[in-house]
Amino acid sequence: MSLVNFRDPAVLSDPDGRRIRPGVLFRSAQPFPAADEATVAQLRGCDIRTVVDLRDTRETDPADWAAAEAAGIAVVAAPVNPATDGLTERMRTMATAADLGDWYMLLAESAPGAVAAAVEAAARPGAVLLHCAAGKDRTGLLTALLLDLLGVPAERIVADYARTADALPQIFAGLAERHRTALNDRKARVTDSAGRELAIPAPLLEAPAEAMAVFLDRVRTRHGGAEAFLPACGVPTATLAAFRAKAAVVTV
Structure with missing residues (x-):
């Protein structure tokens, strides 16, 4: 099944082709139910040689990308756990799109190692695919950081993020089938590290443009933009240069 x-x-995010080359960075939800021949054909058709899986280990299954790995496509685990105590406490009080954007900043700050691993994988030769479960939150913030690094305007990054809204019914149906929970009826629940159930707040079940706008503002005001935030996460300068060399449009 296609992704x-x-x-x-x-x-x-860059329709005029001034900042990022097309065909080097892709994003998606996780495979439903698992990668198959159609998925592999989709990846190969885009020259995707590396898949970066941002899901926590509790969300993954060895079969998810087995077909891709058998086809020679590298799968890099860069797990970001959104259910740590600090993040779930903020989830309890999340009510607005702005709250979601603040939560994205906390999520990125909570997983510097995963952020660094994802960026290093993105700098490898060939195209790269970033994904989490829905391809919205963790995928959205990592994609935003890479686009910001290349100088893509914030409003364009926001527009790309918000496009996920069109796919949410299909995503929720796939997650509901996989996890046997009524995500598409907005009755989904997650648990924190203590096993306590948490109702998923409405903003997390949407892709509001304001959330990404707030996240980018926080990255800029708190960290000086992706240019400064990514090295603080442990991304080597050489890796940033390699990603730019691969993805940035060279102007003469």
């Missing part, structure tokens, strides 16, 4: 919520952010 859901699959796209090249360059198409919408």
Whole structure:
């Protein structure tokens, strides 16, 4: 089955082709139910040689990318756990799109190692695919950081993020089938590290443009933008240079 919520952010975030080359960075939801021949064909058709899986280990299954790995496509685990105590406490009080954007900043700050691993994988030769479960939150913030690094305007990054809204019904149906929970009826529940159930707040079940706008503002005001935040996460200068050399449009 082809990947859901699959796209090249360059198409919408940089339609004039001034900052990011098309065909180097892709994003999607996780495979539903697992990668198969159609998925592998989709990846190969885009020259995707590396898949970065941002899901926590509790969300993954060895079969998810087995077909891709058998086809020679590298799968890099860069797990970001959104259910740590500090994040779930903030989730309890999340009510607005702005709250979601603040939560994205906390999520990125909570997982510097995963952020660094994802960026290093993105700098490898060939195209790369970033994904989490829905391809919205963790995928969205990592994609945003990479686009910001290349100088893509914030409003374009926001527009690419918000495009996920069109795919949410299909995503929730796939997650509901996989986890046997009524995500598409907005009755989903997650548990924190102590096993306590947490109702998923409404903003997390949407892709509000304001959330990404707030996240980018926080990255800029708190960390000086992706240019400064990524090295603080442990991304080597050489890796940033390698990603730019691969993805940035060279102007003469």
